[in-house]
Amino acid sequence: SQQGEEDPQALSIQEGENATMNCSYKTSINNLQWYRQNSGRGLVHLILIRSNEREKHSGRLRVTLDTSKKSSSLLITASRAADTASYFCATDWYSGGGADGLTFGKGTHLIIQP
Amino acid sequence: NAGVTQTPKFQVLKTGQSMTLQCAQDMNHEYMSWYRQDPGMGLRLIHYSVGAGITDQGEVPNGYNVSRSTTEDFPLRLLSAAPSQTSVYFCASTGWWGENTEAFFGQGTRLTVV
Numbered sequence: 730s731q732q733g734e735e736d737p738q739a740l741s742i743q744e745g746e747n748a749t750m751n752c753s754y755k756t757s758i759n760n761l762q763w764y765r766q767n768s769g770r771g772l773v774h775l776i777l778i779r780s781n782e783r784e785k786h787s788g789r790l791r792v793t794l795d796t797s798k799k800s801s802s803l804l805i806t807a808s809r810a811a812d813t814a815s816y817f818c819a820t821d822w823y824s825g826g827g828a829d830g831l832t833f834g835k836g837t838h839l840i841i842q843p
Numbered sequence: 844n845a846g847v848t849q850t851p852k853f854q855v856l857k858t859g860q861s862m863t864l865q866c867a868q869d870m871n872h873e874y875m876s877w878y879r880q881d882p883g884m885g886l887r888l889i890h891y892s893v894g895a896g897i898t899d900q901g902e903v904p905n906g907y908n909v910s911r912s913t914t915e916d917f918p919l920r921l922l923s924a925a926p927s928q929t930s931v932y933f934c935a936s937t938g939w940w941g942e943n944t945e946a947f948f949g950q951g952t953r954l955t956v957v
Contacts, residue, residue, distance in 0.1 A: 733885070762945065771847075771933055771948035772886070819946075822888055822902060829893075830876055830901055831935075831946060833885030 733761075733818040733834035741840040748805040750837040752818030753798075761794055761801050762819045766836070772817065775803075805839075813841045845869050849934050849949035856924040856956045864919040864952050866934030872947075874937040875917040876901070877909065879930040880951075886933060892917055924956045 736751045752761070760779045764772040778785045778794045778801065785792045791804040805812055815836040822832040850865045868875065873894045878886035888901030892911040906928060908920040917936075921928060931953050935946040 764946075769951075771950045772935075772946075773948070774945035777945060817885055829899065830888040830891050831886075832888065832902070833878075835883060835885045 733820050733832065735816070735818055735834040735837040737837060738835065739838045739840070741842060742808060743842050744808055744810055746808055748808050748812070748839055748841075750803050750816055750839070752801045752803070752834055754801075754818070754820050755799065758796075758820045760821070761792075762831070763790075763792060763801075763803050764817045764819060764833075766815045766817065768814070775816075808839075808841045810841050810843055812839060814839060847934055847936055847947050847949040849932075849952050851952060852950065853953050854955070856921070856954065858924060858926060858956060860924050861920070861922050862924065864921075864932055864934075864954070866917045866919065866949060867915050868917075868934075868936040868947070869915065870936060870938075870947065871914060872936035872938050873914065875911070876935050876937075876946075877907070877917070877919045878933045878935065879903065880933060881930050889919065889932075921954075924954075926956045928954065929956045930954060 733752050733754045762777045763775045766772045776787045778792050789806045794801045815838045817833045817836045819831040819833045822830040847868045876891035877889040880886045887903045890909040892898045898909050931951045934949040937946050
C-alpha cells in the first residue's frame with residue numbers, strides 16, 4: 730500500500746506567490762524525497778531529506794521533515810508558470826526485510842496562474 | 844547523455860497479447876525498477892533489480908515478468924495482457940540502493956489494453 734499521502738490534492742495560486750504542499754507517511758523512514766512530474770513526462774528528483782535532518786534548502790525549494798508527526802512539507806517560493814506540475818513525495822518501500830524501492834503518494838497537482 | 848530510455852512511448856494491445864517494454868540506462872547504475880502509474884494514483888513498484896542476474900517482486904508484480912542480463916537493460920514483459928494493465932509504465936534507475944540516492948526516471952510508456 731502507498732506510504733505517503735500528499736495534501737492538498739490540487740493547489741492553484743498566482744505567479745509569484747509561495748506554494749506549500751504536505752506529505753504524511755505511516756512508518757519509519759530512512760529518508761524522504763520529493764519529485765516533480767510535468768504532464769505526460771517522467772518524474773524528476775527535486776530534493777532528498779534524511780531522517781536525521783529537519784530542514785533542507787535547494788534554490789527556491791525548502792523541505793521540512795518532522796519524524797515525530799511523520800510528515801514533511803515542500804515550499805516553493807516565488808512561484809513561476811514553469812512550476813505547474815504534479816509533486817510527489819516518496820519514501821522507502823519495504824519488502825519485508827530492508828528497503829527495496831520507493832513508494833509514492835498520489836501527488837499534489839500545482840497550477841500557477843499567470 | 845541519454846539517462847534512462849524507455850521504448851515504446853505508446854502501445855495498444857489486445858487482451859491476451861504479449862509484449863516487452865524496453866528500458867536501458869547508460870549511467871552504470873546497479874539498481875533498476877519498474878513502476879506503474881494509474882489515474883489519481885501515485886507510482887507503484889512492480890519489479891526491481893539490485894544488479895545483473897538479480898530480480899525481485901515489488902508491490903504489484905502479478906502479470907509481469909522481468910530479467911536483468913546486463914547492467915544496462917531491464918525489460919518488463921507482459922505475457923498475456925489484460926485491460927487492468929492499462930497504465931503508464933515508468934522505468935527508473937539508482938546508483939546503488941542503500942546510499943539514499945535519487946532515482947532517475949524514463950519518460951514512460953503509455954499502454955492501453957483493449
